[in-house]
Every structure is written in C-alpha cells, then in structure tokens.
Amino acid sequence: MRAVMKSLLALVLAAPAVLCAQIASASTAANTAIVNRAVLSYNGGLTAESSVTVKVDLVPSTPNVTITRGDASYQGPDTPGIANTVTITSSANGPATYTVTPSVTASSNSTGASVTGGTSVVLGASITAGTGSTTSIVVPAPIGGAVSADSEVNGIAVNDIIVFTVNSHTYTPKVTSTQYNASNNTFTIYWANTEAIAAGDVLGAGVQVGERQQVNLTAKPGTISTLGMDITTTVKADVTAPNFPTNSATTAPANKWTSTPPTITFQKYSRNVTAPMTGTGTAHYNTSIEGNTGAGSLPYFTGGVTGKPGEVIEYVVEASNSGASTFDLTSCAISDYVPTSYVTDPLTPYTGSRQIFYIDTNGVTATLTAGAVGANQASYVAGNSPNLVVNVGVNANATTPGTIPIGKGVTIAYQVKIK
Numbered sequence: 001m002r003a004v005m006k007s008l009l010a011l012v013l014a015a016p017a018v019l020c021a022q023i024a025s026a027s028t029a030a031n032t033a034i035v036n037r038a039v040l041s042y043n044g045g046l047t048a049e050s051s052v053t054v055k056v057d058l059v060p061s062t063p064n065v066t067i068t069r070g071d072a073s074y075q076g077p078d079t080p081g082i083a084n085t086v087t088i089t090s091s092a093n094g095p096a097t098y099t100v101t102p103s104v105t106a107s108s109n110s111t112g113a114s115v116t117g118g119t120s121v122v123l124g125a126s127i128t129a130g131t132g133s134t135t136s137i138v139v140p141a142p143i144g145g146a147v148s149a150d151s152e153v154n155g156i157a158v159n160d161i162i163v164f165t166v167n168s169h170t171y172t173p174k175v176t177s178t179q180y181n182a183s184n185n186t187f188t189i190y191w192a193n194t195e196a197i198a199a200g201d202v203l204g205a206g207v208q209v210g211e212r213q214q215v216n217l218t219a220k221p222g223t224i225s226t227l228g229m230d231i232t233t234t235v236k237a238d239v240t241a242p243n244f245p246t247n248s249a250t251t252a253p254a255n256k257w258t259s260t261p262p263t264i265t266f267q268k269y270s271r272n273v274t275a276p277m278t279g280t281g282t283a284h285y286n287t288s289i290e291g292n293t294g295a296g297s298l299p300y301f302t303g304g305v306t307g308k309p310g311e312v313i314e315y316v317v318e319a320s321n322s323g324a325s326t327f328d329l330t331s332c333a334i335s336d337y338v339p340t341s342y343v344t345d346p347l348t349p350y351t352g353s354r355q356i357f358y359i360d361t362n363g364v365t366a367t368l369t370a371g372a373v374g375a376n377q378a379s380y381v382a383g384n385s386p387n388l389v390v391n392v393g394v395n396a397n398a399t400t401p402g403t404i405p406i407g408k409g410v411t412i413a414y415q416v417k418i419k
Contacts, residue, residue, distance in 0.1 A: 027206040029127040030058040030094025031142035031154055033185070055143055061092040062245040063123070064210075067217075067237050069251035074224055074231055074259045076327050077112075081218040082255045084115070086237045089163050090123040090210030094142075095155025096241045097122050100215045105250060106234040109259075112222030113233045117215065124155025124162075124211040129186050132203045134196040135173075136188050137164070138181075139209065147180040153187045161212045162189070166201045172212065173197075219255045228261030262329055265320045265409070268336075269300030273415065274311035280304030286316060288359050289413050307418050312347070315416075319392070320409025329404040332393040334412055335386035343416035346370060346380060346388065355380065361394055361408035370414075374399050378412075388414070 028034075037051040070082040086100050099120045107113035130138035141147065142154050150158050160175045173191035180187055189209075203209075221231045232254040240246045269284050279301025286300065300316050307313050317336065321329045338346060346355040354367035356378045370380035370388065376398050378390040392410040393402025404410060 027127050027208070028056050028093065029129070029140045029142070029154060030056055030092070030125075031145070032056040032129075032140040033143045053143075056093070058094040058096060059092060060241075060244040061090075062247045063098055063239055063241070064089040064091055065237065065239045065247045065249040067235065067249040067251055069235070069253065069255045070219075071256050071258070072221075074221055074257040074327070077223040078114075078220040081116075081220050082257075084117075084217040084219050084235050084237075084251060084255070086215040086217060086239070086249065087212060088121065088123060088215065088239055089212040090125040091208060092123075092125045092210065092244075093127050093208065095122060095124045096244060098239050098241045098244075100217075101238045101240070102217045103236050103238070104219075104233055105236045106232075106254065107222070108232045109225045109229045110222040110231045110233070111225060113231070114220045114222065115217050115233075115235045116220065117217035118237075119215055121213045121215060122155055123213060124152070124157070124160060126154040126156060126209050127205075128164075128203050128207045128209060129205050130184070131205070132188070134199055134202060135193055136190045137203050137207075137209060138186050138188050138205075141180060141185045141187050147182075149180070150178050151180065151187070153178050153189060156189060156209070156211055162191075162209050163212050164203065164207055164209045166197075166203055166207060169198065169201055171195070171197050171201070219251075221257045224257075224259055226259075228259055230259055231257040262327070263322050264329070265318070265322050267302065267318050269302060269316045269318075270305045271298055271300045271314050271316075272305055272307045272311055273298070273314050275307070277306065278304070284316075286318075286411065286413075288363070288365055288411070289316065289357055309418050312349075312415050312417050313343070314413060316411060316413045318409060318411045319404065321404045321406055322409070328406060329393070331401040332396070332404050332410070333389055333391045333401040334410075335390075336388045336414075337386045338380075338388055338414075338416060340382060340387070343418055345382060345416070347415045347417060349415050355414055356390060357411075357413040358390065358392070359411040360392075361404060361410055 034054040040048040066087045068085045072080050100118045102115045102118045126139040129140045132138050163172050173195040177190045219235050234254040236250045238248045276298050281302040283299035350357045350367040355370040356368040358366045368378040369376050370378040373379045380388050390412050391401045393404045396402030
C-alpha cells in the first residue's frame with residue numbers, strides 16, 4: 001500500500017510540470033509554432049514525454065494606406081495621365097494578399113475622367129521574438145517554411161521594404177538577407193549598415209514588423225469641358241484583404257490639369273481690287289492668293305478701304321493656332337456674312353471659276369466651289385445667316401470641320417462687287 005501511495009504522490013508532484021504550459025502572447029507572429037511538452041517522471045529517474053503544437057493564426061488588421069496626387073498641363077483627351085502611387089503597409093501579424101481597387105470619386109471641368117491600374121499584392125509581416133541589433137531583428141520561424149539562408153520569412157523576403165516603429169521613430173529598411181537560427185527556431189532579418197537604426201531603438205520581442213509595397217495608378221483627365229479652366233479629379237483607392245477591415249485613401253487635394261486657352265490669331269482684311277488704295281492700319285500682304293492682277297503687291301487693310309458701285313472688293317480671313325497653345329483647335333469652320341443688300345453674291349474669280357480661295361494648314365492652295373450645305377467644303381446659301389461657311393483645317397470636308405494644329409493656320413479669300 002505504501003508503495004502505491006508513493007507512486008501516486010510522485011505523480012501528483014509531477015502534475016505542475018504537465019499544467020504549466022507556455023501561454024501564447026497576444027502579440028505573436030502568425031504561423032508560429034507554440035510547442036507544449038509535458039514530462040512524467042517516474043521510477044526514480046525515468047521519464048515519459050508528450051507534446052502538442054499550436055499554430056498561431058493570422059489576425060485581421062487594417063492596412064495603412066496612402067496615395068499620392070499630381071499636376072500636369074492638359075494636352076488633349078486623356079492626355080497626359082498623372083501617376084498616383086498607392087502605398088500599403090501591413091499592420092498584421094502575418095502575410096496576407098491585399099487588393100487595390102481604384103475609382104474616381106469626383107471631377108470638374110471634364111467628361112470621362114478615369115483611373116486605371118490596381119492589382120493584388122502579398123505583404124509579409126511578423127512580430128519580433130527576441131533582441132535584434134541596429135541592423136537586424138529576430139522573428140519566429142514559420143511552420144513549414146524553408147530554413148536555408150535568405151529564405152522568405154512569413155512573406156518577408158530579400159529586397160523587401162519593412163516598416164517598424166520604436167520609441168516613436170519609424171524605420172523603413174530594405175532587407176538584405178535572412179538567417180535561420182536552429183537553436184531557438186527563429187530567423188534574423190538583416191539590412192544594410194547605411195540604414196542602421198539608433199542604438200536606443202534596437203527591437204526586443206513583441207514589435208510588429210510589416211512589409212510595404214506600392215501600386216501604381218494612372219489618373220486620366222477625360223475630355224476638357226471649357227478651355228482655359230483647370231480640370232481636377234479625385235482618385236480613391238480601396239485596399240481589401242479576405243476577412244480584413246477595408247482601408248481607403250483619396251488624393252487630397254485632387255489631381256489637377258492646368259488648361260491654357262489657345263492663342264488664336266483671327267483677322268479679316270479687305271482691299272479694293274478695281275481701284276487699289278491705301279486703307280488704315282498696317283498694310284498686310286498675302287503672296288499666295290492668286291487670280292488678281294498684281295497679287296502679292298496689293299496690300300490688304302483692316303479698315304479704311306473704300307469703293308464705288310461696280311468696283312470689286314476682296315476679303316481675306318486668316319486664322320491661326322499660335323503662341324503658347326498646348327493643344328490643337330478642333331471642329332474649325334470660318335463663317336462670314338456677305339451683305340447682299342449692298343454687294344453681289346461671291347464672284348468666281350479664282351482658278352476653275354470658283355468663289356473661294358483656300359490655303360490649308362500646310363500652305364497648300366486650292367479653290368473651292370461654294371454650294372449647298374453639305375455638298376462642298378465651302379457653302380453659300382443667300383438666305384442663311386451666316387450665308388458663307390467654309391470648313392477648314394486638317395481633314396476638313398463637305399460635312400466635317402477640321403483641325404488646326406499647334407503653330408498652324410488657314411486662310412480663305414473671296415470677292416464681291418459693290419452694287
């Protein structure tokens with residue numbers, strides 16, 4: 001009986017060793033193996049062991065998210081794009097896949113503003129498990145992970161940017177190597193001495209370390225509504241991970257495209273072809289206009305030209321896209337009103353017996369017939385106001401106004417006779 005009682009007493013005394021299992025910290029890295037080993041001592045020195053391993057789960061945590069904005073000069077529909085960079089930093093205790101979904105939440109002075117980009121990235125993370133140095137930290141080795149030199153540790157790999165804060169100082173070193181420590185089943189993560197932290201900030205156990213990555217977006221302005229007014233767009237980036245809280249960031253202030261109104265030179269001139277005379281203003285010449293005696297030697301004027309009934313007056317209209325303009329002029333047409341109460345309909349003095357002399361954006365000359373609307377590049381309908389319309393510029397035709405590129409211009413000329 002005494003022998004039995006001694007055996008029971010020994011078993012009871014050993015019980016505390018069975019019950020005193022290691023208690024997991026609330027700040028423990030995901031995928032860490034918590035190993036509990038119970039030992040039974042008996043028969044004067046013999047032992048029996050039994051252990052269990054508990055894997056620490058990933059704890060959902062809101063990632064830290066920021067987004068940049070930018071400025072540009074508007075050059076045309078969706079041009080240029082402005083780069084917006086979304087920076088995501090893990091605040092979790094282990095790796096997770098984060099998806100960046102961008103959207104435009106507001107825009108002004110444009111139609112069709114948009115944003116492209118967005119993707120999924122895997123961010124590593126861990127919790128320190130020992131004392132590091134000014135160029136290293138110590139973290140648990142994850143269950144099932146590789147243990148060779150420079151192995152990935154809970155999603156943190158060589159060349160990754162990691163972020164941690166200690167004593168209110170935030171550090172963002174770039175990982176240069178990792179080393180497995182077999183003695184205590186941990187990894188040491190190293191970075192270059194050029195990024196060494198302060199000696200007073202050497203990390204002990206229990207500090208969260210998260211990877212930081214960037215995702216590039218492109219904000220596009222759409223099509224400007226009013227030239228000369230700025231375009232703004234606000235881009236939002238939602239960052240999500242399965243079972244994690246969502247975090248968002250918006251560009252503040254908004255992206256901005258400045259818009260400079262086009263520098264348009266638009267001037268109408270006249271001259272008396274039948275009886276050349278001097279008008280007011282600086283004499284203006286256009287040597288390309290044909291069909292007139294002394295073409296290039298008879299100047300045009302902005303005012304002061306006179307004429308008698310039966311004399312022929314020639315009008316010239318010049319339009320150019322000049323100066324500091326940063327975009328083409330589109331849908332260009334020159335319209336004029338011929339005062340038929342005092343003058344005839346446009347004459348046909350030019351080559352081919354046509355009413356309109358035309359110089360295109362490349363300086364190439366042509367003569368046009370002014371007919372019904374939609375029938376020719378130039379139209380003349382006496383009852384309309386304006387009664388003369390000429391589609392001008394690149395790709396102009398009978399039904400479509402054209403484009404005057406930056407630094408280019410066009411000219412039209414026509415003649416009438418004073419009644």
